[in-house]
Amino acid sequence: MSDSNALLWRRGFWDENAALVQLLGICPLLAVTTKVVYGLGLGIATLLVATLSNASVSLLRRFLTAEIRIPAYVLIIATLVTCIEMLLAAFLPGLQRGLGIFVALIVTNCLIVARAETFARHNTVGASIVDGLATGSGFLAALVAIGFLRELVGSLSVFADMALLFDTTAASAPPAREGLRLALLPPGAFLGLALVIALSRYWRKGSSTPE
Amino acid sequence: MTDSSPSWRSALTLTLIAAGCAAAVAAVFALAEPRIAENRERERLARYQAVLAGLDYDAIDHRGLSLALTPVAAERLTALAVRGVYKDSTLVGLMLEANTVGYSGPVRLAIATDRQLRVLGVRVLAHKETPGIGDFIETRRGPWIEQFAARSLDNPDLTGWETTADGGVFDAVTGATVTARAVVRAIRASLQQIAGEERLAIRLAGVQDS
Numbered sequence: 001m002s003d004s005n006a007l008l009w010r011r012g013f014w015d016e017n018a019a020l021v022q023l024l025g026i027c028p029l030l031a032v033t034t035k036v037v038y039g040l041g042l043g044i045a046t047l048l049v050a051t052l053s054n055a056s057v058s059l060l061r062r063f064l065t066a067e068i069r070i071p072a073y074v075l076i077i078a079t080l081v082t083c084i085e086m087l088l089a090a091f092l093p094g095l096q097r098g099l100g101i102f103v104a105l106i107v108t109n110c111l112i113v114a115r116a117e118t119f120a121r122h123n124t125v126g127a128s129i130v131d132g133l134a135t136g137s138g139f140l141a142a143l144v145a146i147g148f149l150r151e152l153v154g155s156l157s158v159f160a161d162m163a164l165l166f167d168t169t170a171a172s173a174p175p176a177r178e179g180l181r182l183a184l185l186p187p188g189a190f191l192g193l194a195l196v197i198a199l200s201r202y203w204r205k206g207s208s209t210p211e
Numbered sequence: 212m213t214d215s216s217p218s219w220r221s222a223l224t225l226t227l228i229a230a231g232c233a234a235a236v237a238a239v240f241a242l243a244e245p246r247i248a249e250n251r252e253r254e255r256l257a258r259y260q261a262v263l264a265g266l267d268y269d270a271i272d273h274r275g276l277s278l279a280l281t282p283v284a285a286e287r288l289t290a291l292a293v294r295g296v297y298k299d300s301t302l303v304g305l306m307l308e309a310n311t312v313g314y315s316g317p318v319r320l321a322i323a324t325d326r327q328l329r330v331l332g333v334r335v336l337a338h339k340e341t342p343g344i345g346d347f348i349e350t351r352r353g354p355w356i357e358q359f360a361a362r363s364l365d366n367p368d369l370t371g372w373e374t375t376a377d378g379g380v381f382d383a384v385t386g387a388t389v390t391a392r393a394v395v396r397a398i399r400a401s402l403q404q405i406a407g408e409e410r411l412a413i414r415l416a417g418v419q420d421s
Contacts, residue, residue: 060228067218068225075225079232083239090243093250169253 005130012134018111019142019193020200025109028102029143030189034154037161039147041095043140045088045103049080050112050139051132056080057120058128064121073116074107081107094171095164111139146192154183255336259306261350262323262332263296266304270297275308276415281407287311287393287400293408295415302326302412307405308336311397314389315339318348322359322401329363333398345390356394358382364402372399 018024025046032038056076057064064072085103088096096103106112115135120128151157156179163170182188259271275292284291289310296304307322316339323331333356335348347355358381364372373379374391384391405411 060224063224065221065224068221071225072228075228075232079235082236086239086243086247089250090246093247093254168250 005127008127008130009134012131013138013141016135017138017142017200018114018135019139020197022111022114024111024114025139026193028105028109029139029146030186030193032099032102033143033147033150033189033192034184035098035151035161036144036147036159037095037164038098039143040140041092041165042099042102042106043136043143045084045099046106046109046112047133047136047140048084049077049106049109050115050136051129052080053077053112054115054120054128054132055125057116058123058125061121069117069121073113077112077116078107091168092164092166093168097171098161098164111135142196145196146189149192149195150183150188152179154179154181154188258321258334258336259323262321262334263304263306264332266296266323266325266331268296268298268303270300271295271306272415278404278408281404284400284404287396288404289317291401291404293405293411293415295412296323302415304331305405305411307401309397309401311393311400313338313340313393314345314387315341318390318393318397320394320397320401322398324363324402324405327363328402328406329361330359330398330402332357333359333394335394340387340390345387347384347387348390348394355382355384355391359398364399364406369399372396 012018016022019026019029028042028046032042053073053076057073060072081104084106085096088099088103115131119131123131148158151160156177161170180188183192256271272294275294277290277292280288280291289312290308291310292308294306294308295302296306304323304325305328307320307324309320309322311318311320318338318340319336321334321336323333325331334350335356338346338348340346340348347353350356367380370378371380372395374381374383374388374395376383376388377392379395381395382391408414
């Protein structure tokens with residue numbers, strides 16, 4: 001396949017956005033997006049796993065026969081996630097505590113195994129890395145957008161506790177003000193997702209060229 | 212595909228991938244583990260500070276002294292460890308770490324008392340209770356856990372050491388009866404066990420910081 005990088009980016013980030021178009025990885029997306037910082041944290045972790053797993057699968061693609069393909073994906077992805085979780089616990093324990101189980105659950109995020117199966121095993125390492133970056137950052141952008149919306153409405157704050165992303169000793173503080181609590185609860189997550197999907201669709205419609 | 216038994220080759224490939232993955236995890240573990248342990252220790256000390264509020268102290272035993280549970284305590288607890296809290300090398304309080312079982316798994320509590328076994332404060336160190344239902348025992352969810360401050364085995368008396376749902380004085384929580392009951396009874400059982408320990412101060416001297 002000889003897709004240009006620009007096309008890979010456009011497709012992974014926007015046209016086939018994992019969260020907003022394919023609706024993959026919705027469980028962690030709904031669970032952690034109470035604040036931008038959590039969305040960003042999980043988004044970066046997912047982006048790293050997607051890129052590295054794509055790179056590894058592509059690198060090993062000649063050796064991955066049909067019978068061992070799936071177990072190999074599981075091994076590779078589980079290894080990456082375990083490593084990232086340990087590094088988070090070591091260097092950003094505040095963020096790790098905030099994200100809870102959802103870092104470990106990246107293992108089960110369909111978008112990662114989907115990219116390995118449908119893209120990385122047929123393509124070169126370079127293209128696979130670009131694809132992983134594009135898909136991962138598309139997911140990240142969706143997490144951040146929903147997190148921004150829910151944080152704004154639910155806690156009346158923007159970008160609270162961002163120190164969790166780089167300060168080893170930071171701890172999250174309870175929100176200073178209380179907004180519409182619904183936004184922080186699970187129903188608010190669904191409404192936030194729906195709203196962001198609707199907005200992105202409206203945008204797609206407006207920008208699509210007539211066929 | 213040739214007939215040189217491809218499944219053998221596949222098995223070998225998968226074994227090599229597994230070995231590579233294991234090596235990667237081991238390497239990252241070796242790198243991260245000391246810092247993870249350090250973070251855990253710092254977090255433990257921070258929580259100890261929160262429960263010891265109001266007590267003038269300058270040292271806590273580095274390790275806990277695990278106690279052999281009495282039958283009464285064993286009904287409510289799975290483990291109990293105690294650390295001495297000191298000021299100028301004099302024992303001024305106790306830091307108990309009690310393990311019990313909540314609704315959906317183990318609950319670890321830090322219970323600080325003064326020398327007369329009056330509770331200074333209680334904090335949850337770890338739990339697996341249902342988010343939104345059983346996690347009221349955390350301070351970030353509410354002040355429920357604060358109600359044990361200044362309580363002791365004779366305030367209230369033993370029958371009062373229950374949740375209001377069981378006829379006691381401590382707030383029950385609708386929908387989380389099991390969690391609230393487990394925590395109240397674990398604290399009571401811990402105090403009972405400690406009250407029955409003989410020569411605790413002398414045994415604690417053996418685990419003091421050198």
